[in-house]
Amino acid sequence: MKKFLCCALILCCTFILFACSGNFDYKQNLTNYNLGLEYNDNEKSLSGNESVTYVNSSKNVLKNVKFHLYPNAFRENSKASVVSKSNETKAYPNGKSYGNITVDNVKVGNENSNYEICGEDENILNVNLNEDLYPNDKVQISLTFYVKLPNINHRFGYGDNAVNICNFYPVACVYENDDFVTKLYNSNGDPFYSEVADYNVTVKYPQNLLIATSGVKVSQTTENEINTIYVQAKCVRDFAIVMSNKFQTKNTNYKDRLDINYFYYTDESPDKTMDLINEVFNFFEDKVGVYPYSQISVVETNFVHGGMEYPNIVLISDSLDSYDTYQMVVIHELLHQWWYSVIGNNEFDEGWIDEGLTEFCTIYFYDKHPEFNKDMDSMVKASTNSYTTFMRVYKDVLGSVDTSMNRPLDAFKTEPEYVYNTYVKGMLMFASIYNIVGEKKFVNALKYYYNSNVYEIVNEQIVINCFSKGTGKDLENIFRSWLDGKVVIVGM
Numbered sequence: 042m043k044k045f046l047c048c049a050l051i052l053c054c055t056f057i058l059f060a061c062s063g064n065f066d067y068k069q070n071l072t073n074y075n076l077g078l079e080y081n082d083n084e085k086s087l088s089g090n091e092s093v094t095y096v097n098s099s100k101n102v103l104k105n106v107k108f109h110l111y112p113n114a115f116r117e118n119s120k121a122s123v124v125s126k127s128n129e130t131k132a133y134p135n136g137k138s139y140g141n142i143t144v145d146n147v148k149v150g151n152e153n154s155n156y157e158i159c160g161e162d163e164n165i166l167n168v169n170l171n172e173d174l175y176p177n178d179k180v181q182i183s184l185t186f187y188v189k190l191p192n193i194n195h196r197f198g199y200g201d202n203a204v205n206i207c208n209f210y211p212v213a214c215v216y217e218n219d220d221f222v223t224k225l226y227n228s229n230g231d232p233f234y235s236e237v238a239d240y241n242v243t244v245k246y247p248q249n250l251l252i253a254t255s256g257v258k259v260s261q262t263t264e265n266e267i268n269t270i271y272v273q274a275k276c277v278r279d280f281a282i283v284m285s286n287k288f289q290t291k292n293t294n295y296k297d298r299l300d301i302n303y304f305y306y307t308d309e310s311p312d313k314t315m316d317l318i319n320e321v322f323n324f325f326e327d328k329v330g331v332y333p334y335s336q337i338s339v340v341e342t343n344f345v346h347g348g349m350e351y352p353n354i355v356l357i358s359d360s361l362d363s364y365d366t367y368q369m370v371v372i373h374e375l376l377h378q379w380w381y382s383v384i385g386n387n388e389f390d391e392g393w394i395d396e397g398l399t400e401f402c403t404i405y406f407y408d409k410h411p412e413f414n415k416d417m418d419s420m421v422k423a424s425t426n427s428y429t430t431f432m433r434v435y436k437d438v439l440g441s442v443d444t445s446m447n448r449p450l451d452a453f454k455t456e457p458e459y460v461y462n463t464y465v466k467g468m469l470m471f472a473s474i475y476n477i478v479g480e481k482k483f484v485n486a487l488k489y490y491y492n493s494n495v496y497e498i499v500n501e502q503i504v505i506n507c508f509s510k511g512t513g514k515d516l517e518n519i520f521r522s523w524l525d526g527k528v529v530i531v532g533m
Protein backbone atom coordinates (compact mmCIF):
# COMPACT_ATOMS: atom_id res chain seq x y z
CA MET A 42 0.00 0.00 0.00
CA LYS A 43 2.79 2.39 0.95
CA LYS A 44 4.61 1.67 -2.30
CA PHE A 45 1.46 2.34 -4.27
CA LEU A 46 0.97 5.66 -2.50
CA CYS A 47 4.53 6.70 -3.36
CA CYS A 48 4.00 5.74 -6.98
CA ALA A 49 0.72 7.59 -7.09
CA LEU A 50 2.39 10.70 -5.70
CA ILE A 51 5.16 10.56 -8.29
CA LEU A 52 2.58 10.05 -11.05
CA CYS A 53 0.51 12.91 -9.73
CA CYS A 54 3.53 15.27 -9.80
CA THR A 55 4.36 14.12 -13.30
CA PHE A 56 0.88 15.01 -14.43
CA ILE A 57 1.07 18.43 -12.84
CA LEU A 58 4.37 19.09 -14.62
CA PHE A 59 2.90 18.03 -17.94
CA ALA A 60 -0.25 20.01 -17.31
CA CYS A 61 1.81 23.13 -16.54
CA SER A 62 4.04 22.74 -19.58
CA GLY A 63 0.90 22.80 -21.72
CA ASN A 64 2.70 21.31 -24.68
CA PHE A 65 5.36 18.85 -25.72
CA ASP A 66 8.56 19.85 -27.43
CA TYR A 67 8.86 18.30 -30.85
CA LYS A 68 11.52 15.64 -31.25
CA GLN A 69 14.76 16.83 -32.80
CA ASN A 70 17.04 15.24 -35.39
CA LEU A 71 14.18 13.62 -37.25
CA THR A 72 14.06 12.39 -40.83
CA ASN A 73 12.93 15.28 -43.04
CA TYR A 74 10.77 15.04 -46.16
CA ASN A 75 10.78 17.84 -48.71
CA LEU A 76 7.95 17.22 -51.15
CA GLY A 77 7.27 19.31 -54.25
CA LEU A 78 3.90 18.19 -55.65
CA GLU A 79 1.92 19.12 -58.73
CA TYR A 80 -1.66 17.86 -58.99
CA ASN A 81 -3.26 17.45 -62.42
CA ASP A 82 -7.03 17.33 -61.98
CA ASN A 83 -7.72 16.32 -65.59
CA GLU A 84 -5.44 13.30 -65.40
CA LYS A 85 -6.13 12.71 -61.69
CA SER A 86 -2.39 12.37 -61.24
CA LEU A 87 0.36 13.79 -59.08
CA SER A 88 3.97 14.51 -60.04
CA GLY A 89 6.38 14.80 -57.19
CA ASN A 90 9.96 15.61 -56.24
CA GLU A 91 10.97 14.09 -52.96
CA SER A 92 14.12 14.87 -51.06
CA VAL A 93 14.54 12.93 -47.83
CA THR A 94 17.15 13.64 -45.23
CA TYR A 95 17.03 10.20 -43.67
CA VAL A 96 18.28 9.81 -40.11
CA ASN A 97 19.41 6.38 -39.00
CA SER A 98 17.56 6.17 -35.68
CA SER A 99 18.45 2.49 -35.23
CA LYS A 100 21.46 1.05 -33.43
CA ASN A 101 22.63 -0.75 -36.59
CA VAL A 102 24.88 0.37 -39.43
CA LEU A 103 22.67 0.58 -42.52
CA LYS A 104 23.71 -0.21 -46.09
CA ASN A 105 20.31 0.54 -47.60
CA VAL A 106 17.01 2.30 -46.86
CA LYS A 107 13.61 0.89 -47.77
CA PHE A 108 10.45 2.86 -48.55
CA HIS A 109 6.81 1.78 -48.81
CA LEU A 110 5.15 2.25 -52.20
CA TYR A 111 1.55 1.92 -51.01
CA PRO A 112 -0.05 3.16 -54.29
CA ASN A 113 1.13 0.01 -56.07
CA ALA A 114 -1.45 -1.99 -54.10
CA PHE A 115 -4.02 -0.21 -56.29
CA ARG A 116 -2.47 -1.29 -59.61
CA GLU A 117 -3.98 -3.88 -61.94
CA ASN A 118 -3.07 -7.47 -61.01
CA SER A 119 -1.61 -6.52 -57.64
CA LYS A 120 -1.41 -9.33 -55.10
CA ALA A 121 -2.87 -7.13 -52.40
CA SER A 122 -6.56 -6.35 -52.11
CA VAL A 123 -7.38 -2.77 -51.22
CA VAL A 124 -11.00 -3.48 -50.29
CA SER A 125 -12.84 -6.61 -49.22
CA LYS A 126 -15.10 -8.31 -51.80
CA SER A 127 -18.20 -7.17 -49.90
CA ASN A 128 -17.15 -3.50 -50.19
CA GLU A 129 -16.15 -3.51 -53.87
CA THR A 130 -19.43 -2.12 -55.23
CA LYS A 131 -19.41 0.74 -52.74
CA ALA A 132 -15.73 1.45 -53.34
CA TYR A 133 -15.90 1.36 -57.14
CA PRO A 134 -19.30 2.88 -58.06
CA ASN A 135 -18.08 3.52 -61.62
CA GLY A 136 -16.42 0.15 -62.16
CA LYS A 137 -12.96 -1.17 -61.35
CA SER A 138 -10.19 1.40 -61.62
CA TYR A 139 -6.46 1.27 -61.03
CA GLY A 140 -3.65 3.49 -59.82
CA ASN A 141 0.04 3.16 -59.11
CA ILE A 142 3.32 4.93 -58.44
CA THR A 143 6.45 5.06 -60.58
CA VAL A 144 9.78 6.23 -59.23
CA ASP A 145 12.71 7.72 -61.18
CA ASN A 146 15.94 9.70 -60.77
CA VAL A 147 16.87 8.16 -57.45
CA LYS A 148 20.00 9.74 -56.04
CA VAL A 149 21.98 9.32 -52.84
CA GLY A 150 23.65 12.65 -52.24
CA ASN A 151 24.58 13.84 -55.72
CA GLU A 152 25.21 10.41 -57.16
CA ASN A 153 22.80 8.21 -59.08
CA SER A 154 21.70 5.36 -56.88
CA ASN A 155 21.60 1.66 -57.32
CA TYR A 156 17.96 1.06 -56.43
CA GLU A 157 15.21 -1.47 -57.08
CA ILE A 158 11.45 -1.75 -56.86
CA CYS A 159 10.92 -4.95 -54.92
CA GLY A 160 8.88 -6.54 -52.16
CA GLU A 161 6.27 -9.23 -52.77
CA ASP A 162 4.06 -6.86 -54.77
CA GLU A 163 6.26 -4.03 -56.10
CA ASN A 164 5.41 -2.43 -52.76
CA ILE A 165 8.94 -1.54 -51.67
CA LEU A 166 11.61 0.82 -52.99
CA ASN A 167 15.05 -0.34 -51.88
CA VAL A 168 17.78 2.32 -52.11
CA ASN A 169 21.33 1.05 -51.71
CA LEU A 170 23.58 3.58 -50.03
CA ASN A 171 27.02 4.48 -51.34
CA GLU A 172 28.52 4.40 -47.85
CA ASP A 173 27.60 2.78 -44.56
CA LEU A 174 25.17 4.87 -42.55
CA TYR A 175 26.02 4.87 -38.85
CA PRO A 176 23.50 5.38 -36.02
CA ASN A 177 22.30 9.00 -35.80
CA ASP A 178 24.01 9.87 -39.10
CA LYS A 179 22.05 11.31 -42.02
CA VAL A 180 21.91 10.62 -45.72
CA GLN A 181 20.23 12.62 -48.47
CA ILE A 182 18.01 10.55 -50.77
CA SER A 183 16.19 12.26 -53.61
CA LEU A 184 13.84 10.98 -56.29
CA THR A 185 10.97 11.91 -58.55
CA PHE A 186 7.69 10.05 -58.58
CA TYR A 187 4.47 9.99 -60.54
CA VAL A 188 1.23 8.85 -59.00
CA LYS A 189 -1.90 7.85 -60.91
CA LEU A 190 -5.00 7.96 -58.74
CA PRO A 191 -7.69 5.31 -59.18
CA ASN A 192 -11.40 6.14 -59.26
CA ILE A 193 -12.19 4.61 -55.88
CA ASN A 194 -13.83 5.89 -52.70
CA HIS A 195 -10.76 5.16 -50.64
CA ARG A 196 -7.78 6.75 -48.89
CA PHE A 197 -5.92 6.87 -52.17
CA GLY A 198 -8.22 7.74 -55.04
CA TYR A 199 -10.86 10.10 -56.31
CA GLY A 200 -14.62 9.95 -56.05
CA ASP A 201 -17.48 12.10 -57.31
CA ASN A 202 -16.94 14.77 -54.66
CA ALA A 203 -13.33 14.77 -53.54
CA VAL A 204 -9.78 13.55 -54.12
CA ASN A 205 -8.01 11.65 -51.34
CA ILE A 206 -4.25 11.73 -51.70
CA CYS A 207 -3.06 9.67 -48.75
CA ASN A 208 -0.24 7.11 -48.42
CA PHE A 209 0.91 8.42 -51.79
CA TYR A 210 4.65 9.15 -51.54
CA PRO A 211 7.59 6.83 -50.78
CA VAL A 212 7.72 6.80 -46.96
CA ALA A 213 10.58 5.16 -45.07
CA CYS A 214 9.87 1.77 -43.54
CA VAL A 215 10.40 1.50 -39.79
CA TYR A 216 13.67 -0.25 -38.95
CA GLU A 217 13.44 -2.56 -35.94
CA ASN A 218 14.78 -5.97 -34.88
CA ASP A 219 17.64 -5.65 -37.39
CA ASP A 220 15.47 -5.17 -40.45
CA PHE A 221 13.04 -2.85 -42.24
CA VAL A 222 9.38 -3.69 -41.61
CA THR A 223 7.78 -4.33 -45.00
CA LYS A 224 4.26 -5.67 -45.17
CA LEU A 225 1.84 -6.15 -48.03
CA TYR A 226 -1.16 -3.85 -48.20
CA ASN A 227 -4.24 -5.48 -46.70
CA SER A 228 -7.94 -4.71 -47.06
CA ASN A 229 -8.40 -5.39 -43.34
CA GLY A 230 -7.69 -2.35 -41.20
CA ASP A 231 -5.01 0.27 -41.76
CA PRO A 232 -1.88 -1.52 -43.03
CA PHE A 233 0.50 1.33 -42.20
CA TYR A 234 3.48 1.84 -39.95
CA SER A 235 5.84 4.80 -39.85
CA GLU A 236 7.84 6.99 -37.50
CA VAL A 237 7.46 10.69 -36.83
CA ALA A 238 9.31 12.99 -39.24
CA ASP A 239 9.34 16.64 -40.35
CA TYR A 240 7.66 17.68 -43.59
CA ASN A 241 8.03 20.69 -45.88
CA VAL A 242 5.50 20.37 -48.67
CA THR A 243 4.67 22.51 -51.68
CA VAL A 244 1.51 21.65 -53.62
CA LYS A 245 0.41 23.16 -56.93
CA TYR A 246 -3.27 22.56 -57.66
CA PRO A 247 -6.11 24.13 -59.66
CA GLN A 248 -7.54 27.29 -58.13
CA ASN A 249 -11.10 25.93 -58.14
CA LEU A 250 -10.20 23.32 -55.52
CA LEU A 251 -9.95 23.76 -51.77
CA ILE A 252 -7.21 21.80 -50.05
CA ALA A 253 -6.85 20.23 -46.60
CA THR A 254 -3.52 18.76 -45.50
CA SER A 255 -1.56 17.47 -42.52
CA GLY A 256 0.43 20.70 -42.51
CA VAL A 257 0.25 24.28 -41.33
CA LYS A 258 0.00 26.80 -44.17
CA VAL A 259 3.06 29.03 -44.44
CA SER A 260 2.27 30.75 -47.73
CA GLN A 261 -0.01 30.67 -50.74
CA THR A 262 0.22 32.27 -54.17
CA THR A 263 -1.91 32.07 -57.30
CA GLU A 264 -0.78 32.31 -60.90
CA ASN A 265 -2.63 31.32 -64.09
CA GLU A 266 -5.43 29.78 -62.03
CA ILE A 267 -2.97 27.49 -60.24
CA ASN A 268 -2.54 27.80 -56.48
CA THR A 269 0.81 27.08 -54.90
CA ILE A 270 0.61 26.33 -51.23
CA TYR A 271 3.57 25.78 -48.92
CA VAL A 272 2.86 23.89 -45.71
CA GLN A 273 4.93 22.49 -42.88
CA ALA A 274 4.24 19.65 -40.48
CA LYS A 275 6.63 18.89 -37.67
CA CYS A 276 6.99 15.59 -35.84
CA VAL A 277 4.18 13.75 -37.65
CA ARG A 278 4.17 10.14 -38.82
CA ASP A 279 2.52 10.70 -42.19
CA PHE A 280 1.34 13.41 -44.54
CA ALA A 281 -2.09 13.40 -46.24
CA ILE A 282 -4.03 15.67 -48.61
CA VAL A 283 -7.72 15.95 -49.54
CA MET A 284 -9.08 18.33 -52.20
CA SER A 285 -12.53 19.19 -53.49
CA ASN A 286 -14.36 21.91 -55.40
CA LYS A 287 -17.42 21.27 -53.21
CA PHE A 288 -15.99 22.11 -49.83
CA GLN A 289 -17.61 24.60 -47.52
CA THR A 290 -15.51 25.52 -44.53
CA LYS A 291 -15.77 26.47 -40.87
CA ASN A 292 -12.77 27.56 -38.85
CA THR A 293 -12.20 28.30 -35.25
CA ASN A 294 -9.31 28.66 -32.87
CA TYR A 295 -9.16 26.51 -29.76
CA LYS A 296 -7.50 28.04 -26.69
CA ASP A 297 -5.35 30.34 -28.86
CA ARG A 298 -3.11 27.46 -29.92
CA LEU A 299 -5.04 25.13 -32.22
CA ASP A 300 -6.70 25.99 -35.54
CA ILE A 301 -9.68 23.74 -36.11
CA ASN A 302 -10.64 23.56 -39.80
CA TYR A 303 -13.79 21.80 -40.92
CA PHE A 304 -14.33 20.97 -44.61
CA TYR A 305 -17.77 19.60 -45.52
CA TYR A 306 -20.39 19.48 -48.25
CA THR A 307 -23.38 17.47 -47.02
CA ASP A 308 -23.40 18.28 -43.31
CA GLU A 309 -26.54 20.29 -42.55
CA SER A 310 -25.44 21.01 -38.97
CA PRO A 311 -21.85 22.21 -39.40
CA ASP A 312 -21.98 24.44 -36.30
CA LYS A 313 -23.08 21.49 -34.22
CA THR A 314 -20.23 19.43 -35.67
CA MET A 315 -17.76 22.23 -34.86
CA ASP A 316 -19.05 22.25 -31.26
CA LEU A 317 -18.50 18.50 -31.11
CA ILE A 318 -14.93 18.78 -32.44
CA ASN A 319 -14.18 21.47 -29.84
CA GLU A 320 -15.63 19.32 -27.08
CA VAL A 321 -13.57 16.28 -28.14
CA PHE A 322 -10.40 18.36 -27.68
CA ASN A 323 -11.70 19.90 -24.48
CA PHE A 324 -12.58 16.54 -22.95
CA PHE A 325 -9.59 14.45 -24.03
CA GLU A 326 -6.98 17.11 -23.40
CA ASP A 327 -8.30 16.99 -19.83
CA LYS A 328 -8.57 13.19 -19.57
CA VAL A 329 -5.50 12.21 -21.60
CA GLY A 330 -3.14 15.07 -22.46
CA VAL A 331 -2.46 18.05 -24.66
CA TYR A 332 -2.70 17.75 -28.42
CA PRO A 333 0.72 19.13 -29.34
CA TYR A 334 0.07 20.37 -32.88
CA SER A 335 -1.34 23.71 -33.98
CA GLN A 336 -3.75 22.54 -36.69
CA ILE A 337 -6.43 19.89 -37.18
CA SER A 338 -8.56 19.45 -40.29
CA VAL A 339 -11.76 17.42 -40.19
CA VAL A 340 -12.71 16.60 -43.77
CA GLU A 341 -15.85 15.12 -45.26
CA THR A 342 -15.00 13.09 -48.33
CA ASN A 343 -15.73 10.07 -50.51
CA PHE A 344 -14.78 7.08 -48.41
CA VAL A 345 -15.86 3.45 -48.44
CA HIS A 346 -15.45 3.01 -44.70
CA GLY A 347 -16.62 5.32 -41.90
CA GLY A 348 -13.49 7.41 -41.63
CA MET A 349 -9.72 7.44 -41.60
CA GLU A 350 -7.09 9.06 -39.45
CA TYR A 351 -3.91 10.82 -40.47
CA PRO A 352 -1.76 13.22 -38.47
CA ASN A 353 -3.53 16.57 -38.19
CA ILE A 354 -6.24 15.53 -40.65
CA VAL A 355 -9.12 13.06 -40.43
CA LEU A 356 -11.39 11.85 -43.22
CA ILE A 357 -15.11 11.35 -42.56
CA SER A 358 -17.24 9.47 -45.09
CA ASP A 359 -19.93 11.43 -46.93
CA SER A 360 -22.17 8.36 -47.13
CA LEU A 361 -22.89 7.51 -43.50
CA ASP A 362 -26.43 6.46 -42.67
CA SER A 363 -27.25 9.20 -40.13
CA TYR A 364 -25.92 12.30 -38.42
CA ASP A 365 -25.60 10.21 -35.23
CA THR A 366 -23.16 7.90 -37.00
CA TYR A 367 -21.40 10.90 -38.54
CA GLN A 368 -20.80 12.31 -35.06
CA MET A 369 -19.56 8.96 -33.80
CA VAL A 370 -17.05 8.72 -36.65
CA VAL A 371 -15.86 12.29 -35.97
CA ILE A 372 -15.22 11.39 -32.32
CA HIS A 373 -13.51 8.10 -33.24
CA GLU A 374 -11.20 9.60 -35.88
CA LEU A 375 -10.26 12.57 -33.72
CA LEU A 376 -9.35 10.20 -30.89
CA HIS A 377 -6.80 8.65 -33.20
CA GLN A 378 -4.87 11.92 -32.92
CA TRP A 379 -3.92 10.65 -29.46
CA TRP A 380 -3.98 6.91 -30.26
CA TYR A 381 -2.07 6.45 -33.54
CA SER A 382 -0.82 9.93 -34.41
CA VAL A 383 0.94 11.18 -31.27
CA ILE A 384 1.47 7.65 -29.90
CA GLY A 385 2.27 5.34 -32.80
CA ASN A 386 1.99 1.59 -33.11
CA ASN A 387 2.45 -1.01 -35.79
CA GLU A 388 -1.07 -0.89 -37.19
CA PHE A 389 -0.42 -3.97 -39.31
CA ASP A 390 0.66 -6.28 -36.49
CA GLU A 391 -1.12 -4.74 -33.50
CA GLY A 392 -4.24 -2.96 -34.73
CA TRP A 393 -6.02 -3.50 -31.40
CA ILE A 394 -3.69 -1.03 -29.68
CA ASP A 395 -5.04 2.07 -31.40
CA GLU A 396 -8.46 0.79 -32.50
CA GLY A 397 -9.46 -0.87 -29.21
CA LEU A 398 -8.51 2.13 -27.10
CA THR A 399 -10.08 4.55 -29.58
CA GLU A 400 -13.35 2.61 -29.49
CA PHE A 401 -13.35 2.51 -25.71
CA CYS A 402 -12.60 6.25 -25.42
CA THR A 403 -15.49 6.92 -27.81
CA ILE A 404 -17.99 5.22 -25.50
CA TYR A 405 -16.33 6.89 -22.50
CA PHE A 406 -16.93 10.27 -24.20
CA TYR A 407 -20.59 9.39 -24.74
CA ASP A 408 -20.96 8.20 -21.16
CA LYS A 409 -19.73 11.57 -19.87
CA HIS A 410 -21.97 13.53 -22.25
CA PRO A 411 -25.55 12.52 -21.34
CA GLU A 412 -27.02 14.74 -24.07
CA PHE A 413 -26.20 11.95 -26.53
CA ASN A 414 -28.29 9.38 -24.59
CA LYS A 415 -25.60 6.71 -24.94
CA ASP A 416 -24.31 5.46 -21.61
CA MET A 417 -21.35 3.11 -21.28
CA ASP A 418 -23.28 0.21 -19.72
CA SER A 419 -25.82 -0.02 -22.52
CA MET A 420 -23.13 0.35 -25.22
CA VAL A 421 -21.02 -2.38 -23.61
CA LYS A 422 -24.08 -4.59 -23.33
CA ALA A 423 -25.04 -4.05 -26.99
CA SER A 424 -21.47 -4.72 -28.14
CA THR A 425 -21.20 -7.85 -25.99
CA ASN A 426 -24.38 -9.26 -27.50
CA SER A 427 -23.34 -8.33 -31.01
CA TYR A 428 -19.90 -9.93 -30.46
CA THR A 429 -21.29 -13.20 -29.07
CA THR A 430 -23.87 -13.44 -31.86
CA PHE A 431 -21.22 -12.88 -34.52
CA MET A 432 -18.88 -15.47 -33.01
CA ARG A 433 -21.69 -18.04 -32.69
CA VAL A 434 -22.67 -17.63 -36.34
CA TYR A 435 -19.03 -17.64 -37.41
CA LYS A 436 -18.41 -20.87 -35.51
CA ASP A 437 -21.53 -22.49 -37.00
CA VAL A 438 -20.36 -21.62 -40.50
CA LEU A 439 -16.64 -22.37 -40.18
CA GLY A 440 -16.67 -24.99 -37.44
CA SER A 441 -14.14 -23.12 -35.30
CA VAL A 442 -13.31 -19.55 -34.49
CA ASP A 443 -10.11 -17.75 -33.47
CA THR A 444 -10.94 -15.12 -30.85
CA SER A 445 -7.38 -13.83 -30.32
CA MET A 446 -6.80 -10.12 -30.84
CA ASN A 447 -3.01 -9.99 -31.16
CA ARG A 448 -2.72 -11.06 -34.78
CA PRO A 449 -1.41 -9.26 -37.87
CA LEU A 450 -3.99 -8.03 -40.37
CA ASP A 451 -3.35 -10.87 -42.80
CA ALA A 452 -4.15 -13.46 -40.09
CA PHE A 453 -7.81 -12.39 -39.95
CA LYS A 454 -9.74 -14.43 -42.52
CA THR A 455 -12.44 -11.83 -43.12
CA GLU A 456 -13.03 -8.15 -42.47
CA PRO A 457 -15.84 -8.83 -39.92
CA GLU A 458 -13.52 -11.20 -38.01
CA TYR A 459 -10.95 -8.38 -37.87
CA VAL A 460 -13.48 -5.74 -36.86
CA TYR A 461 -15.09 -7.83 -34.12
CA ASN A 462 -11.79 -8.92 -32.58
CA THR A 463 -9.99 -5.60 -32.89
CA TYR A 464 -12.59 -2.85 -32.47
CA VAL A 465 -15.42 -4.52 -30.57
CA LYS A 466 -13.40 -6.88 -28.40
CA GLY A 467 -10.71 -4.23 -27.94
CA MET A 468 -13.36 -1.84 -26.61
CA LEU A 469 -14.81 -4.56 -24.35
CA MET A 470 -11.33 -5.33 -22.99
CA PHE A 471 -10.64 -1.70 -22.01
CA ALA A 472 -14.21 -1.41 -20.64
CA SER A 473 -13.59 -4.46 -18.47
CA ILE A 474 -10.37 -2.90 -17.11
CA TYR A 475 -12.21 0.41 -16.56
CA ASN A 476 -14.85 -1.45 -14.53
CA ILE A 477 -12.21 -3.32 -12.51
CA VAL A 478 -10.05 -0.30 -11.57
CA GLY A 479 -12.66 2.48 -11.67
CA GLU A 480 -12.69 5.74 -13.61
CA LYS A 481 -10.08 7.62 -11.58
CA LYS A 482 -7.35 5.02 -11.92
CA PHE A 483 -8.23 4.38 -15.55
CA VAL A 484 -7.86 8.08 -16.35
CA ASN A 485 -4.54 8.06 -14.48
CA ALA A 486 -3.48 5.21 -16.75
CA LEU A 487 -4.55 7.09 -19.90
CA LYS A 488 -2.47 10.09 -18.83
CA TYR A 489 0.51 7.97 -17.85
CA TYR A 490 0.38 5.96 -21.08
CA TYR A 491 0.12 9.13 -23.17
CA ASN A 492 2.70 11.23 -21.39
CA SER A 493 5.22 8.38 -21.38
CA ASN A 494 5.00 7.71 -25.11
CA VAL A 495 4.47 10.99 -26.93
CA TYR A 496 5.81 10.70 -30.54
CA GLU A 497 7.08 7.17 -29.81
CA ILE A 498 6.03 3.74 -30.99
CA VAL A 499 4.41 1.39 -28.49
CA ASN A 500 3.75 -2.33 -28.50
CA GLU A 501 1.67 -4.82 -26.52
CA GLN A 502 4.09 -5.02 -23.58
CA ILE A 503 4.42 -1.24 -23.29
CA VAL A 504 0.62 -0.87 -23.22
CA ILE A 505 0.31 -3.53 -20.50
CA ASN A 506 3.13 -1.99 -18.43
CA CYS A 507 1.73 1.55 -18.71
CA PHE A 508 -1.81 0.55 -17.76
CA SER A 509 -0.45 -1.52 -14.85
CA LYS A 510 1.69 1.37 -13.61
CA GLY A 511 -0.97 3.99 -14.27
CA THR A 512 -3.68 2.08 -12.42
CA GLY A 513 -1.38 0.70 -9.72
CA LYS A 514 -2.66 -2.81 -10.49
CA ASP A 515 -0.87 -5.66 -12.23
CA LEU A 516 -3.01 -6.08 -15.36
CA GLU A 517 -0.68 -8.44 -17.24
CA ASN A 518 -2.87 -11.56 -16.86
CA ILE A 519 -6.07 -9.67 -17.63
CA PHE A 520 -4.65 -8.16 -20.82
CA ARG A 521 -3.10 -11.47 -21.89
CA SER A 522 -6.26 -13.49 -21.43
CA TRP A 523 -8.21 -11.01 -23.57
CA LEU A 524 -5.51 -10.73 -26.22
CA ASP A 525 -4.88 -14.49 -26.46
CA GLY A 526 -8.61 -15.22 -26.76
CA LYS A 527 -8.96 -17.06 -23.44
CA VAL A 528 -11.60 -14.74 -22.01
CA VAL A 529 -15.07 -16.16 -22.49
CA ILE A 530 -17.49 -13.38 -23.42
CA VAL A 531 -21.07 -14.18 -22.52
CA GLY A 532 -24.04 -12.30 -23.98
CA MET A 533 -26.19 -10.25 -21.59
Ligand SMILES: [Zn+2]
Pocket residue numbers: 373374377395396399
Ligand atom coordinates in the same frame (compact mmCIF):
# COMPACT_ATOMS: atom_id res chain seq x y z
ZN1 LIG B 1 -10.11 3.74 -36.00
